[in-house]
Amino acid sequence: MQNKEDLPANATVDVVTSGKASEIDDWETIKDNDIMQQQSAILAEEAEKIQYVGDKEPVSSLAAEYQSGSAILLEKIKVLNEQYAALRRTRGDGNCFFRSFMFSYLEHILETQDQVEVDRVKASVEKCRKTLLDLGYTEFTFEDFFGLFIEQLESVLQGNEGSISQEELVARCRDQSVSDYVVMFFRFVTSGEIKRRSEFFEPFIMGLSNATVEQFCKSSVEPMGEESDHVHITALSDALGVPIRVVYLDRSSCDTGGTSVNHHDFIPTSEALPSTASGGSEASKPYITLLYRPGHYDILYCK
Amino acid sequence: MTSPSASTPKALSKIACNRLQKELVEWQVNPPVGFKHKVTDDLQRWVIEVNGAPGTLYANETFQLQVDFPEHYPMEAPQVVFIPPAPLHPHIYSNGHICLDILYDSWSPAMTVSSVCISILSMLSSSTEKQRPADNDRYVKKCRNGRSPKETRWWFHDDKV
Numbered sequence: 001m002q003n004k005e006d007l008p009a010n011a012t013v014d015v016v017t018s019g020k021a022s023e024i025d026d027w028e029t030i031k032d033n034d035i036m037q038q039q040s041a042i043l044a045e046e047a048e049k050i051q052y053v054g055d056k057e058p059v060s061s062l063a064a065e066y067q068s069g070s071a072i073l074l075e076k077i078k079v080l081n082e083q084y085a086a087l088r089r090t091r092g093d094g095n096c097f098f099r100s101f102m103f104s105y106l107e108h109i110l111e112t113q114d115q116v117e118v119d120r121v122k123a124s125v126e127k128c129r130k131t132l133l134d135l136g137y138t139e140f141t142f143e144d145f146f147g148l149f150i151e152q153l154e155s156v157l158q159g160n161e162g163s164i165s166q167e168e169l170v171a172r173c174r175d176q177s178v179s180d181y182v183v184m185f186f187r188f189v190t191s192g193e194i195k196r197r198s199e200f201f202e203p204f205i206m207g208l209s210n211a212t213v214e215q216f217c218k219s220s221v222e223p224m225g226e227e228s229d230h231v232h233i234t235a236l237s238d239a240l241g242v243p244i245r246v247v248y249l250d251r252s253s254c255d256t257g258g259t260s261v262n263h264h265d266f267i268p269t270s271e272a273l274p275s276t277a278s279g280g281s282e283a284s285k286p287y288i289t290l291l292y293r294p295g296h297y298d299i300l301y302c303k
Numbered sequence: 304m305t306s307p308s309a310s311t312p313k314a315l316s317k318i319a320c321n322r323l324q325k326e327l328v329e330w331q332v333n334p335p336v337g338f339k340h341k342v343t344d345d346l347q348r349w350v351i352e353v354n355g356a357p358g359t360l361y362a363n364e365t366f367q368l369q370v371d372f373p374e375h376y377p378m379e380a381p382q383v384v385f386i387p388p389a390p391l392h393p394h395i396y397s398n399g400h401i402c403l404d405i406l407y408d409s410w411s412p413a414m415t416v417s418s419v420c421i422s423i424l425s426m427l428s429s430s431t432e433k434q435r436p437a438d439n440d441r442y443v444k445k446c447r448n449g450r451s452p453k454e455t456r457w458w459f460h461d462d463k464v
Contacts, residue, residue, distance in 0.1 A: 222413045
C-alpha cells in the first residue's frame with residue numbers, strides 16, 4: 001500500500017507544484033496535507049494490527065470483508081473455500097508478496113524435508129550471488145542478506161543442531177530482524193535477475209512504469225515496502241527456479257456460466273535444462289499458492 | 304514525538320556495526336572521487352568533506368556532510384545533512400537538509416555511504432542555478448525544534464537537478 005497513491009489527485013497536484021518539503025502556505029493545501037498525514041497514519045496503524053505473517057484461518061473468513069460488497073466476490077470466496085484448505089494473511093506493508101513467498105517456501109521445505117530441493121535452490125542462490133557480482137554490486141551490500149536466507153533454509157531441515165519447529169518458523173517470520181532481511185534477500189535476487197535479463201523484462205517494465213530497467217530496479221524493487229507486480233514474481237520464480245501459483249480474487253466475471261476463480265502459474269524458465277517435448281513435469285507444478293486481491297498477496301493452502 | 308536527532312541515538316546493532324566496518328574499509332581502499340572521510344573513532348557518525356566538481360557551479364568550494372547511522376542500518380536509511388553553511392542549491396535547505404529521494408523513501412540496503420555521496424555530488428554538479436528551495440524559510444523555521452529530515456514528508460517532483 002503506497003500511501004501517496006491513495007491520495008486525492010488534487011492534493012498531489014497542489015503540493016507537487018509548490019515546494020519540495022511538504023509545508024505549504026495556502027489553506028487548501030494545508031487541509032489536504034493534514035488529511036494526507038492523517039490518512040497515512042491510519043494506514044500505517046491498520047497495517048500494524050496484522051502480523052507480518054498471520055495464523056492459519058479458514059478461507060471463508062475472507063467473506064466478512066465483503067458482506068456489503070459485490071455478490072461475485074462472495075461467490076468466488078465460496079469457490080475458493082471449496083478448493084483450498086486454509087488462508088494465512090500477511091501484513092499489507094508493500095512487502096507482502098516477498099513475505100508470503102518466504103513463509104510458504106520455508107514451510108514447504110519444513111514439511112517435505114526435501115533435501116534435493118534444498119540443494120537445488122542453494123545452487124540457484126549461488127548463481128544469483130554471481131549475477132550480482134557480475135552486475136557490479138559490492139559483495140558486502142548483499143552478503144548478510146544471502147547468509148540469513150541460507151541460515152533459515154538450513155534450520156527448517158530437521159536433524160541439525162539449529163533445526164527449528166513450525167512454531168519457531170512462524171515466530172522468525174514475525175521477527176523483523178529475520179523477516180525483513182529475508183525479504184531484502186528476495187529483493188536483491190529479483191533485481192539481479194531483472195537486470196541480468198534486461199532485454200526480456202524491458203517491455204514489461206516500460207508498460208508498467210515507463211522507466212528504464214535500471215530505474216525500475218532502483219525505485220520499485222530494491223527499496224523495502226515497494227509493492228510487487230508480475231515482473232517481480234516472474235523474476236523471483238525464474239531466479240530461484242521455484243514455480244508460483246497466483247489465484248486472483250477480483251470482480252472479473254467469467255463467460256463460462258458458473259463462477260470460477262482465475263489463476264496464473266509462474267513457471268520458471270529452465271535455461272540450464274534443455275526443454276523437453278513433454279514439458280509440464282512434476283517439478284514445475286507450483287506448491288506455492290498465493291491469493292491476490294488488488295494490491296495485496298496472502299498465502300493459500302491446497303487441500 | 305521526540306526527534307531522533309534531539310535524543311541520544313540507539314547503539315548500532317551487530318549487523319549494522321559489521322556492515323559499517325566493511326564500508327569503512329572499502330572507503331579507505333577506494334574512496335569516491337571528491338570526498339574525504341574525516342577519521343574519528345565514532346562509527347555511528349561520519350563527517351565527510353565534499354569538494355565541488357571542477358567545471359560546475361560548485362568548483363573550488365568545500366562542504367561538510369554529516370552522516371548518522373540508525374540502529375538498524377542498512378535496513379534503515381542513514382540521516383545525511385550538510386553541516387551549515389550548506390551549498391546554495393534548489394534542493395538543499397539552509398539548515399543543511401537535502402531533498403533527495405534515496406535518503407528517504409527510495410533508500411535501499413543495496414546503497415552505501417559511498418554511493419549516496421556520489422548521488423549528492425551528481426545532484427550538485429547538475430545544478431544550473433545557485434539558489435535555495437522556494438519554501439526554504441518556512442521549512443527551516445519548522446525544523447527549529449531539531450527535527451530530523453527523515454521526519455519530513457518529502458515530495459520529489461524534479462529529477463532534472
